[in-house]
Amino acid sequence: MQRNLLLAICGLVAFGGMSWVGQAEDQKSPDIPRQIPEGPLGDAIRLGRDLVENTTSHRLSKPFVGNALNCTSCHLMNGTDQQAASFLGVATAYPAWSPREKTVITLEDRILNCFMRSCNGIRPPLGSEVSVSIAAYITWLSTDQLIRMNPERPAGPHAVPQLKDIAQADGQRGAKLYSERCASCHAANGQGNKENPPVWGARSFNDGAGLANVVQLASWLKVAMPLNETDLIVQEALDLAAFVNSHERPKFRLSEHMPPRDQLGTFNSKLRPEDADSAK
Ligand code: HEC
Ligand code: HEC
Known part of the structure; x- marks a missing residue:
């Protein structure tokens, strides 16, 4: 009798412990489904x-x-x-x-x-x-x-929440911040290395990408960089974005990014590549 009671208590403790672990996992990633279908x-x-x-x-x-x-x-x-x-x-x-x-x-x-x-x-x-x-x-x-x-x-x-009430971005302040907070990973010349991707130049995103827009890049930097240490204030994110995007990157022309017609599937857009190269 006593032994059963003890077992029951152990069971409760174990069960309680398990559900606590489950909760902790949930808190970390409430939206990630656990199981991949068969x-x-x-x-x-x-x-x-x-x-x-x-x-x-x-x-x-x-x-x-x-x-x-x-x-x-x-x-x-x-x-x-x-x-x-x-x-x-x-x-x-x-x-x-x-x-x-x-x-x-x-x-x-x-x-x-x-x-x-x-x-x-x-x-x-x-x-x-x-x-x-x-x-x-x-x-x-x-x-x-x-x-x-x-x-x-x-x-x-x-x-990503878009920054609003935008102050003036200052690329020179951004340059200083870049060397202090970013260059250790992305390199002083912005080209990164094996672990860290380039942030401007021929191997980076083109000027038709969302991040090529200073406010969008600043909004993303605010929640994403420096990696694992996202503590930039709005003004710093803006200054950094202005600096990063002051460099050359590939020019986006829609017609150069479409596959041959027979490999297109459907391009669901009202833009026609032939006459929409100016459309960013
Ligand atoms: C240079 C950075 C960059 C790269 C590389 C990139 N994306 Fe994105 N993507 C963005 C940004 C910025 C947005 C807008 C996200 C937002 O507003 O939260 C976006 C939006 C999206 C969205 C829509 C998200 C939404 O909230 O509706 C999808 C889907 C997506 N990207 C898929 C991809 C896939 C797949 C790849 C790889 C083939 C890719 N992206 C590569 C920057 C990038
Ligand atoms: C500790 C290293 C580290 C630091 C510091 C860091 N980054 Fe990154 N950054 C990364 C890595 C790694 C990625 C790619 C993420 C991945 O692959 O998981 C990335 C991605 C990016 C991207 C999007 C991809 C691309 O290359 O365009 C931009 C833009 C960027 N970082 C800018 C910055 C800026 C600006 C700073 C300074 C505020 C900064 N990063 C600081 C490591 C770092």
Whole structure:
């Protein structure tokens, strides 16, 4: 009798301990689903995650990337960071209105557009293995979340908050800050090294990418950099963004980023590459 009671108490303690561990995990990452589905869908999700992490080197995505950046270079921790251009909950926002393409776009379209601009590459065909598996991975990260399509812009519920009431950005102050806070990783010449990606120049994002805009870059830096030490105040983020974007980077011309017509799938946009090269 006594022994049973003791066992019951032990059981309670053990059970309590387990649920506490579960809670702690939840607090760290409330939105990340734990289980990848079985079978081919699970394979696609795992492949998508691999492509997001190793975009420049994976044989499937490599042909479509034109710089040294992987998706995870900006969508930190394969998009599971809650703040830095998070992929969590993103699939709930699509199809969404896109002011840039002047039409309603799908999640797949949004992914492919990042290939053309942020990765300075060629748009993979809609429906290709690259496109579908990355969409599968990002959609999996929205498991159990409510659909809330975005009628204003192609952005999910954790999108980087855009800085408002912008003060004047000062690139000279930014240069000093860059050498103090950034150069140790991205190098004084902005070209980075094996572990740290280039932040300007031919191997960085092109001037049609979101981050090529000073306010957007500042907004992202505020929540993402310095890596693991995101303590910039708004003015510092702006000054740094002005400095980083004062350097040369590839020029975006839409027609140079479209595949041959027969490999296009569908380009869901009202922009025509032939006459929209001026459209950023
Ligand atoms: C140079 C940085 C950079 C790279 C590299 C990059 N992206 Fe992005 N991407 C962004 C930024 C910035 C946004 C806007 C995010 C926001 O507002 O939270 C964005 C938005 C997105 C969105 C829409 C997010 C939303 O909230 O709706 C998707 C999907 C996406 N990117 C996929 C990708 C994929 C897939 C790759 C790799 C092929 C990639 N991106 C590479 C910077 C980048
Ligand atoms: C401790 C090293 C470290 C420091 C310090 C650091 N970064 Fe980064 N940064 C990284 C890494 C690593 C990535 C890519 C993230 C990944 O792959 O996980 C990155 C990504 C970036 C990107 C997006 C990808 C690209 O190359 O364009 C920009 C922009 C950037 N950092 C700017 C800055 C700025 C500005 C500072 C200074 C405020 C800074 N970083 C400080 C390591 C660092």
